[in-house]
Amino acid sequence: MRTLSLLLLFLSSSCIAQPIEELLQSAQNQDVQAQLELANRYSTGDQVEQSQSEAFYWYQQAAKNGNNNAAAALGHAYFTGDGTKADTENAIFWLSHAASNGSPEAAKSLGKLYESLKQGPNALDLAELWYEEASRNDPQAEEDYARVLEAQFNARRAKQVSAIEQLEVAFDTTDIEVNPKAQSIANSQDAQNMTLYGIVALLGASLLVIAWLFRRNQRLSLSSTELDDEAKRKQIKLERELKRKDEQLKQQKRQLETLYRHIKKQQAHAPKEQSSQPNPKEKPLTLACALFGYSPNAVPDEKQVKARYKQLSKIYHPDLKGSDAEMKRLNQALKLILKVVNK
Numbered sequence: 001m002r003t004l005s006l007l008l009l010f011l012s013s014s015c016i017a018q019p020i021e022e023l024l025q026s027a028q029n030q031d032v033q034a035q036l037e038l039a040n041r042y043s044t045g046d047q048v049e050q051s052q053s054e055a056f057y058w059y060q061q062a063a064k065n066g067n068n069n070a071a072a073a074l075g076h077a078y079f080t081g082d083g084t085k086a087d088t089e090n091a092i093f094w095l096s097h098a099a100s101n102g103s104p105e106a107a108k109s110l111g112k113l114y115e116s117l118k119q120g121p122n123a124l125d126l127a128e129l130w131y132e133e134a135s136r137n138d139p140q141a142e143e144d145y146a147r148v149l150e151a152q153f154n155a156r157r158a159k160q161v162s163a164i165e166q167l168e169v170a171f172d173t174t175d176i177e178v179n180p181k182a183q184s185i186a187n188s189q190d191a192q193n194m195t196l197y198g199i200v201a202l203l204g205a206s207l208l209v210i211a212w213l214f215r216r217n218q219r220l221s222l223s224s225t226e227l228d229d230e231a232k233r234k235q236i237k238l239e240r241e242l243k244r245k246d247e248q249l250k251q252q253k254r255q256l257e258t259l260y261r262h263i264k265k266q267q268a269h270a271p272k273e274q275s276s277q278p279n280p281k282e283k284p285l286t287l288a289c290a291l292f293g294y295s296p297n298a299v300p301d302e303k304q305v306k307a308r309y310k311q312l313s314k315i316y317h318p319d320l321k322g323s324d325a326e327m328k329r330l331n332q333a334l335k336l337i338l339k340v341v342n343k
Contacts, residue, residue, distance in 0.1 A: 020047055027058060035062035036070050043073075056083030063094060072098035072106035079113050088113070104138045111144055146212070160197070285340060288333035302341050309334050 020041070026034035039058035042051050056077050062070030075094030078087045091113055098106035289296045292308055299305070309330070316322030316330045 027061070030065060032062050032065045032067050032070075035065065036067055039070065039073065052077075052083030054083075068098050068101045068103055071095075071101075072103045072109070075106060076109050079109060088117075108138060108144065115144075160201070284336055288336040291330065291333045292337060294337075299337060299341060302338060305334070305337055305341060 023034050023038050023041075027038045035058050039055045039062060040046070041048050042058065043055035044050065056074070059070045059074045059077060063074045071094050075091050075096075075098060077083055078091035078094060080086070092110070095106045095110040095113065099110050286296050289299060292305070292312070294300070312330055313327070314320055316326040318324050318327060
């Protein structure tokens with residue numbers, strides 16, 4: 001029993017390892033999809049021992065071979081330090097490459113990277129740019145975008161407050177004696193200045209909110225324009241299709257008219273041909289076949305007979321060019337021919 005268990009374990013292990021070996025062989029032969037699949041499996045531990053360093057290596061190979069998803073994963077690995085040493089420069093390079101090719105995940109990660117940078121005067125501006133790009137396809141990125149706008153406003157307000165405090169320190173000296181009246185005037189001016197600063201800060205916040213709403217409206221307007229253009233293209237396509245259908249109907253109408261004249265001509269000669277036939281029992285069948293344009297000795301199958309009946313109905317129907325008598329004669333001919341065909 002123990003030997004059987006070990007044998008089953010060996011067989012199951014070999015069945016699992018075989019696909020991995022084939023995947024590894026394809027990846028080593030520069031198969032980009034195999035490299036990406038192998039990296040994902042090492043990252044999650046799917047049928048292999050989980051290894052972030054192996055996942056990093058195969059993401060790197062797939063990214064160098066032009067895979068955009070692998071480039072996004074590689075940039076994120078450089079950013080977080082998964083499977084490799086954290087490297088901000090390489091993270092920015094690969095995330096920018098993936099985001100520029102339309103990856104919303106890479107754009108969002110790039111926004112987080114710039115937001116986390118402590119140095120660089122334009123870090124928040126770049127974070128705002130990439131969060132805005134990611135928000136076009138990821139609604140959750142809207143919150144990150146709003147947070148960066150708030151951080152930018154707080155940073156500007158902190159600079160203003162710091163500048164005000166520096167001015168107060170520059171003019172605050174202990175050698176100068178101020179009389180009570182001058183001190184009262186100075187305090188009143190300080191209060192007015194603080195009120196003015198508060199109004200300016202509130203106005204700045206309002207302008208930021210208005211700018212954000214304006215950008216959002218621009219995006220909505222652009223989306224609406226794209227939808228209108230798509231509707232116009234569909235309308236043009238439908239008009240072309242209707243025109244093509246009209247042409248087909250006209251062609252079918254011409255064919256039916258030609259068939260109608262041909263059948264009328266055959267009907268005109270049918271009595272003469274039938275008068276020479278010696279067997280009176282075959283006369284109804286001959287007339288029916290003549291009405292349908294067939295020879296009594298070469299009647300087609302039921303499907304073709306019914307198709308010809310539909311064509312002739314458009315000719316003999318009372319609402320079109322025919323009459324009740326002609327339609328009745330057509331129905332009787334159909335029954336007779338089907339009776340012969342289904343024998």
